[in-house]
Amino acid sequence: MLTLTRRRGDVGRVFLAGILALLCCISPARAEDGHDLWLRYAPVGPSKVEGYRSALGNVVAPDRTPTQRVAREELRRGVAGLLGSEPRFRASPAGDAALVLGTPTSAPWLAPLVHELEGLGDEGYLLRRTRLDGRDALVVAARRDIGVLYGVFHLLRLVQAGASLDGLDVSEVPRVKLRLLNHWDNLDGYVERGYAGASLWDWHTLPGWEDPRYTDYARANASIGINGTVLNNVNADALSLSPAYLRKAAALADVFRPYGIRVYLSARFSAPMELGGLDTADPLNPDVRQWWRTKAEEIYALIPDFGGFLVKANSEGQPGPQDYGRTHADGANLLADALAPHGGVVMWRAFVYAHDVPEDRAKQAYNEFVGLDGAFRDNVVVQVKNGPIDFQPREPFHPLFGAMPRTPLMMEFQITKEYLGFATHLVYLGPLYEEVLRADTHARGPGSTVARVVDGSLESHALSGIAGVANIGDDRTWSGSHFDQANWYAFGRLAWNPNQSARDIAVDWVAMTFSPAPDVVAPIVAMMMGSREAAVDYMTPLGLHHLMARGHHYGPGPWVVGGPRADWTSVYYHRADRDGIGFDRGTRGSDAVSQYAPAVARTLDDLAQVPDTLLLWFHHVPWQHRLHSGRPLWGELVHRYTRGVAYVERMQATWEGLRGKIDAPRHAHVAAFLRIQRDEAHWWRDASVAYFQSINGLPLPAGEAPPPHPLAYYQSLQFPYAPGDGR
Known part of the structure; x- marks a missing residue:
């Protein structure tokens, strides 16, 4: 029984002890609130600790650039969490150093790998057990610092999953150049089709306050190879391009840059009128063209590595070039010319509505864009939704894929589940993404998959891209639910390599997010893999x-x-x-089937051949x-x-x-x-x-x-x- 006559110091000590006890009780729950995503770095099993420690305990890694320091810090964080001890960093591979990070420039002892690394481009990396200076070493090497960072995340992923590092020999190169999240975030903090709270971006306190969650966001994206983010809604507010908001975007760009992430902005086509005081936004008007050139110079002065513009035009009431009797190519090329001197790109969305209700909404984007094939500048990519309607639980692949051989086409997936139960329904989208990417357009015969259109390999396009409409908000889980995190993760992995397996990706995600134990991984992956079909x-x-x-x-x-x-x-x-x-979209109906290559059209038009999964879409x-x-x-x-x-x-x-x-x-x-x-x-x-x-x-x-x-x-x-x- 407590006495009421304790001295003040005793009361203080009892109070402090109580607070500490309370913190001890609640800390596990707080640590598992979903904020850490797939980067929990939970301790590995005791039987594996010493083996991993011998490979990861002594590290040679440069720290002269921001990205090099980020890579070192991620490795330190990962090893400390997974193995319970901090790695020791060395200046050279002398002594007992077992893990070497770097590029041939930052780590001269990696020079023997220089020719092999040349084939990995600016973002690829190599993980290998090899001999360095006569000693066994585990190497994470790349041509550029960002490749090293990607390699570190891959290495930590292997350790989280309990994989063996013996005989490790992995060479990775991204198949797609632009791997972006599209945030449908408004300047007032509201997220259109967002189910995870308000916008992550606090525009009011930027640029003065850079929330630590911005860095957490950048880490998560870098861990799955995402290299760009569009900060604002495609239903854009012209103020996003005003000087005040450009300074805010520049602050975010500074946070993201060490993680290899470029900032992009959705541009409102009528901005020259709303911000510049012009009486027109006609893309062929000289004053309009000059306004956009000046605006591009202003942006690049603040954000030297600015990625470019995403544009929604002449759709759902948004202004665009058709308001002036011009084409989508005219509008896109206006912006492309302004960005070209700075290396920026234009992502022009093909999601369009006519002013009049069309005979068949599914045909409209094809009808408006296919005739413009070859009319776009080299730094324009047309961004096409995965299906011809609007992110439905199941759609056929969009007929534009394979129909515009002279134009790079960028995939647009939805990660947030606007039509799939929002955040509360467990629907793993990996199978949906995989289904679309593996669909065969037959544009150049069998094997002309959507993935080959999107990664540029089918038509040898240098510019390629995949975008995902983000499901990220200020909720502690980031996405509104624990399982919706898997869709962000799967999107990033498939954007890096569209030929990966959705099931394999799910296995990795479960192992890192919940546990690598087989009796946890197997049932959860089984749930996930059938969940999309169940929702359909x-x-x-x-x-x-x-x-x-x-x-x-x-x-x-x-x-x-x-x-x-x-x-x-x-x-x-x-x-x-x-x-x-x-x-009825067959040849006796709206004839939407004829927008596909003949081999595809014949199957879809035939009641005996069309898959039951698409029966009522076409008949x-x-x-x-x-x-x-x-x-x-x-x-x-x-x-x-x-x-x-x-x-x-x-x-x-x-x-x-x-x-x-x-x-x-x-x-x-x-x-x-x-x-x-x-x-x-x-x-x-x-x-x-x-x-x-x-x-x-x-x-x-x-x-x-x-x-x-x-x-x-x-x-x-x-x-x-x-x-x-x-x-």
Whole structure:
């Protein structure tokens, strides 16, 4: 029992002891709040410590440049966390030094590797067990400092996964030149289609205060090879190009530069009018051209390695060259000419809407851009979404891939899950990315994959790129959930090498994020690999698309009709009636199939050959049409809705089986989100079945549970403050 007559010093000591005890209790939970991402550097198993320590304990590494110092610090941080002891840094490989970092310039003892390193370009690296000065050594070597940093991250990834370093011989070169995140962040801190809180960028306190999270962000991106970031929304505010905001962007560029990350900005096409006081933004007007040249000079004076502009023009109300009777090429070339003297690029988005509702929205980008092939400057890359509509759970690959051989095309993926359950649904996007990248365009015969278009190898383009719409905010998890971090990670790895395996990437991510133990890795990877297909099943099976509620895209809305544009409604896309369902894009319909190479078009146009996964994307099919499963369409549709729900319930059971193998805070967080996903998957299934049954009047297939509520109930639900909608 405590006495009330303790002396003041005793009370202070008791209070301090209590605080320390409290900190000891809460520190593990705080350490596992998701902030460390896949860079946790959790201690390796005791049996491996000494082996790794002998390879990593003594290090030769230069520290004369910012990037060299970053590489040393990352290695120090990694080794200390993984092995429990700090590495000893040496000035030369004499003595017992076992790990050597550097370039032939910064570490002269790597000179014997100079010819081999020449083939690795500016960002490639070599990891190798070799002999240096007659001694065994592990080498991380590259032509440039940034390659060394990438190599350090690769080495630490191997250690986190428990891989052996014996006989190590790895040579890596990025396949894609521009590997960028696109942030749809507004200057007021709101993130369009963001589900992880407010913007990471605190524009109000920049440039005076550089939040430490900016450095954490740069580390995370460098660890997966991302080398650029577009700071602001494609629905751009001209103020982003004003002097005050350029100084803020320059402060971020200074933080990111040692990590090999260039800053880009989304440019509003009408900025010469809004900032410069001109009465036109016509790309052929001499005053407009001069304004952009002057603006480019201003930017490069502040940010010497500025990457360039991303532009959304003449789409969803954004201004563009078509306002003046000019083409997309005219608009892009205006900016390209201004950036060219400084080495900058223009990424011109092909996501466009006509002012009038087109016959088929899926055809519009192809119709507007394919005739401009070869009309763009050499420093322009056309940025194309993975599919022809808008980041749907499943789409065919965009027909522009393979259709513009004289123009570099840059892939645009979405990492944030605007149409895939936001942050609360566990949907690993690696399989989606892989599916698109491996799709064969047949542009130059079999093997003309989308990946080969994007990496430039199909047409020998020097300029290549992949962009991902970021899912990053100020949430401690960065992405709004622990598993959404995997999509950021998978994007970066596939941007580096589009031919990698989504499953292998998932294995690495799980090992680093949760545990390398096989009884943890195997079940989690199994969950992840089927999660995207499950979401397709319970949201948009068999090629259905754009069935989400209006505006915020939260939850099912297959009944959505009316409004300013038909192609903003669900009924425009599914076209369900008493006789059948699906959008006829075959040669007897909108003929969108003919935008693909003949070999692809023939398959998609033929009901007997088109994959069931894309059936209703390309065909209006009777409800009784037999699918490859042997079921009639209606039976298969309901079956897939139910199958998707069942998969989520199996994910719940798998995750529950991992209790005690995952730290309690993260286990509880994921379990709660899986409950949300299960409830919303049921909602999707039941609302969709109720709606389509009201259209076709058919009984439910035997064994299928009826929706628990009438259709009117689902139609009455309203969510005016669902997150992520545009303002």
